[in-house]
Amino acid sequence: MRNEGWGEVDRSTKPQSYIDYLRGVSALDSVQEFKRKSLELMGVRPGDTVLDVGCGAGDEVVALARMVGESGHAVGVDMSETMVAEGRRRAADAGVRADFKVGDAQALPFEDRSFDAVRIERTLQHLPDPDRALRELRRVCRPGRRVVALDPDWGSLVIDSEDEEMTRRLIRVHASHVAHGQMGRELWRRFGDAGFEDRVVECVIAHSTSFAVADAVLGLRETVDEAVRDGAINPVSADHWLDGLRAADEGGRFFAALSGFIVGGRAP
Ligand SMILES: C[S@@+](CC[C@H](N)C(=O)[O-])C[C@H]1O[C@@H](n2cnc3c(N)ncnc32)[C@H](O)[C@@H]1O
Structure with a gap:
């Protein structure tokens, strides 16, 4: 869930579970900070x-709609009909005007230079061709x-576990089940390559x-x-290994952390 199937949410037998997963991740304070910083950087x-x-x-489209105000225009695009429908629902519930469209990040359905700011969150890591997507983002900005x-x-x-070797092995497996599991560290370089x-x-x-x-967020059992x-x-x-982590949790000794990276660049 946290890693796989993001390119075909609509073909899943449980598309709602992807929405539930996103809600769980968004509930973390650190993720809210991640999102807030990215919105600030958009200028x-x-x-x-x-x-x-x-x-x-669609929560960030709603946030953007508030930032641009009545005279502006916020648009969300996603490959999944399920996500686009959820975005429309949330914008309506929030009482903001925003448009949602089904489309591929690697072939955006928009004219050149049609946006004043563009963001992409936790999606490049799942794409077959993230560099093509970055060139598309540059084109429409x-x-x-x-x-x-x-x-x-x-x-x-x-992950603070007594079995360090097993932990290392599991972290490698975890990263290998994402198309580009090390996208965070690659963003800086890829932004440079995209011009x-x-x-x-x-x-x-x-x-x-x-x-x-x-x-729930990292999918520890799923990784195992x-x-x-x-x-x-x-x-x-x-x-x-899992029993060790559960025992640590009961004793107030569980700790896990993950780094996230935000890169911004101006379209030439
Ligand atoms: C991990 S979710 C992140 C969603 C949202 N940006 C957030 O941070 O809450 C990845 C999203 O990318 C979408 N996606 C996957 N492949 C895509 C593609 N080729 N073009 C556009 N969206 C895509 C999925 O449907 C999903 O909504």
């Missing part, structure tokens, strides 16, 4: 026309205005001291199942 002004690519359930991308870096995951100017970077560390929260399926670990050691 949005009242009256602007702005775009959120891979907008998911007006010269001198900003494109902002944010992604975690799954290679930066830390963005005046690049800026911000870092956020999300942490959890609760096994239940970390499991994947590692067993991949043959990277045996089921007995897998259970032992």
